[in-house]
Amino acid sequence: MTSTYVNDLRLNEMGTGDESGSWGNVTNTNLELIGEGLSFTTKDCFASDGNQTETVADGATDPVRGMYLKVTSSATLSTTRVLTIAPNDMSRMQYIENATTGSQIITIKQGSGATVNIASGQVKAVYLDGAGSGAAVVDAFANLSLSGTPTSTTAGAGTNTTQLATTAFVKTAVDNAEPFPSGTSMLFQQTAAPTGWTKSTTHNDKALRLTSGTVGTGGSVAFSTAMATPAGSVSGNPGSNLAVGAGNLAVSMSGNISNTSLSTAQLASHSHSFNFVQGNNSLSANPTKNAGWQNPINSLSGNANTNASGSGSAHNHSHNLSGSMTGDPALTGNVTSGNLAVASTINVQYVDFIIANKD
Secondary structure (H helix, E strand, C coil): CCCCCCCCCCCCCCCCCCCCCHHHHHHHHHHHHHHHHHCEEEEEEEEECCCEEEECCCCCCHHHHCCCCCCCCCCCCCCCEEEEEEECCCEEEEEEECCCCCCCCCEECCCCCCCEEEEECCEEEEEEEHHHCCCCCCCCCCCCCCCCCCCCCCCCCCCCCCCCHHHHHHHHHHHHCCCCCCCCCEEEEECCCCCCEEEEECCCCCCCCCCCCCCCCHHHHHHHHHHHCCCCCEEEECCCCCCEECCEEEEEEEECCCCCCCCHHHHCCCCEEEEEEEEEEEEEEECCCCCCCCCCCCCEEEEEEECCCCCCCCCCCCCCECCCCCCCCCCEECCCCCCCCEECCCCCCCCCEEEEEEE
């Protein structure tokens, strides 16, 4: 009977009377290959940038037989590459690590059935079902449950178990997480709003203002207008030949000056002169000018003055005048050249942000 290699480790199954004189060597080799099937192995499965098939050697050492197979590549992979493990009737469990160069996915295949993708740098536990031409490769931990009856990892949001989650499940959960309530407004230093946000166009070309009270808006001049460099400049030295020209300035007043009685102290200092005549006439009690007395023997006449009275002290006159001034006097003249200069550089630096609202 001829030796066969139909078992899952491709060991030499010796037929009756086969391997005469070499039975011990064959047995030792089989034991070594069993050990290889339980070990960590490494193999360059992609010597070129293309799909590859690895057939486990019959009765001889082969790294692809290892329980933990680290797949490497001497070629730099440019895209996802397929690694087919043959023969397609071999059924077994393996841990396969993608340690290829090029940061590409490798697809593990056995027949026309299902395949398993392993990302660069990742490890997956897979089993080959050995179903022949339709053989499939299955992710052994895809539906792993650490306790209880195995169930799908895509449990509902309210489920609280120790199930392991697939990458796709975790990504979906993270994408569906809502750290910000719908309608939340935030600033982003980018032109387009992030996924899940809508860009607001209500406010444009405005500055930000911090407030400790109720938020609001205000102002009427656009930011780029208010903070831009002014158009034009002033230079020179203003001369002194400016003058106020004629205008239509007018003043109107009304009112009156009240009557004022002057006291003796308010009169200017003065005296009054008078004449006197000596005769038989008696002097009147209150002599005035041209009044006096006469002597029949001697006749005398002349002038005299009263004593001075008054001081000329200051005094006021009350009034109730009121009025107003209207008009527009004109300013005329020229500004001559000189050394007056006004700098006009504003043009402040800025960084644009957008406001986006959470959907």
